[in-house]
Amino acid sequence: MTRPWHAPAGSGPWASIDPAAIAHNLAWLRRRLSAAEAGTPPPRLWAVVKADAYGHGLHHALGALDGSDGIAVATLDDAVRSRGLGWRHPIMLLSAVGLDPAVLGDPALGELHIVIDDEAALRRLEDMRASLPRVHAWLRHAGRLRSQGFDDSGYAAAFGRLHALARAGALAAAGHLHHYAMAEDPQALAAERQAFAQATAGLPGPHSTGNSAALCGNAPCPTHAAGHWLRCGLALYGASAVPGRNGAQLGLRPAMSLHARLLGIRRVAAGQTVGYGDGYRAPRDTCIGVVGIGYGHGVPRGLWRHGHVLAGDGGRPVPLAGRVTMDCLTVDLGPQPAERPGDIMTLWGHAPAGAALPVETAALACDTIAAELLTGLTTRLPLLARQDA
Template identity: 40%
Template structure:
């Protein structure tokens, strides 16, 4: 077996590249689907969802690209400071609301919108210092998702409890929040939508029920709500199993990149990888890519998983180690140590295809990148 390795000077580690221009483009595409071309146009307002550190892209990389959003939606109160540091001065929706009583002391910021999913959160808010700017409250109905939120009767009681707070100016407003469980499936949203409409029929305040699957599959419903909450669409990812983001007119916002660390010329019958699980069927050139499961690449991809080597497709050999994976360089005679490799995130190699081949969704793949992967904006 002949072995060629990269000198230390080109043994660059794997990295992810974020394209802010793609995110701005995708936000514009979402607005156009809803019949509005900008934040001042008619149509629902947009909470740009940047939970989970902006779907793994990095809040500080993403916020500048979302200047035309009406608001940002984050996972937790601690994310608000990151958004402000990145220059955002508009409203911020906090999906997690309050995590405990201690967080009440940190509500001394304007423009906060808290999602309320439990009675305990209302109890904590009752202890809020009166000098704090009044936050918006969004009551979350548990709905057909059945995971988190207020049930039917508790929701009604929570609204009744909040009305006097609103009248006194202790809170800035009351909104109504739901997340559909099956917007992208044949079962759809009709039953869940009808029950939510019945529940909130006599309650004042804006509604927010539509995330990316609802925006795509039920645009007529999403367009009539007050606020939509696109998430994966902003990052160029499709929630539909048969369409990629590129096919929907979106642009990939994150690409995972690495380099060849070594190239082997192996003989037929040579075992490779853990337990020799891959055996070379013929003499072949094998590339060792400097990315593995420690960086968040799926640990058990099928043989044939595509990668791009110097811009052209190559097949993975199904062998992923902690910091390396193996690819077939049979059609890449010029590939050498240091040659660039793209693992996903281009129109030719969408994250959706890589994720599906490993039994994952694209958000699972991208948010699974570890802290060992530097993320840079292009």
């Protein structure tokens, strides 16, 4: 059941962002982790807000994520911006590659956690002259991803150097970080967890692991020692990383609905083609609707082959009819459509009266993942907070 809302005036498309849904999803995850810990204190939680909060807008997401223990960002600029928006909890910078450690000592950054990905970043910390008493450093284990971090053969020695900096007071603390490569596969996930445990065996410091598939999937969540942190991104925005299940089926609420206006309707005879390259041939006499959103707003061109949208307030499913263009797409409304120009069309999320089209369904139609759709919207498209009527 969705809440009532108001659509903006004008003909341009927009994304409706529901901060209450983000808060709901965070609470859902907290309950799940508490149940998995079987009475022991649950681990702390990083809410991942990279890519402008997965396309939802940091300014919309941060207030809803206040119940998390910290946020994780991709760039130092995002950390600065988050502090400017009023975030006062810890911030994790997911990579320190190329950063001068001197900039990390700015008191305005507050408690900052940085991820050390390579030898060069570790050496820069060792070579710095000033101490960073507010900075916690996490050494990345390369694991199965193997794109960043330290492999098994060099991990313990690298961590020993990082831990020495913490013991000397140059850093606040040192910990271990791992990112799963195949969390969707329970057997592969178990193997990755075991490999990380072996790489860190006997080493001091907290661990940081997790992603949405690992935390929401079918594999049981292991218990975590006190002081450990888990990271979660996609699920906080109501989308699923679990194959074969969408966010709503997990108990999550989608935080984004993507809308555009129906700009016009025209009749097409059976057998006539529509769009570039004759991409669609009308199977019968029908009405083609022109919708004011296209790949210039971030809609993948590949959506046209198998995609649907929800037409009107009621959310009637209608198929795309022809290729997505820069500024618009076309849909087959059928021979006698009830919709009229100016009506709202929903590409994913909730139509005004509540019908839902999961972003995972839209992603499947164009052979991609929900995260790509959510983060791929362009700056042409405004992000508007959903409001109660």
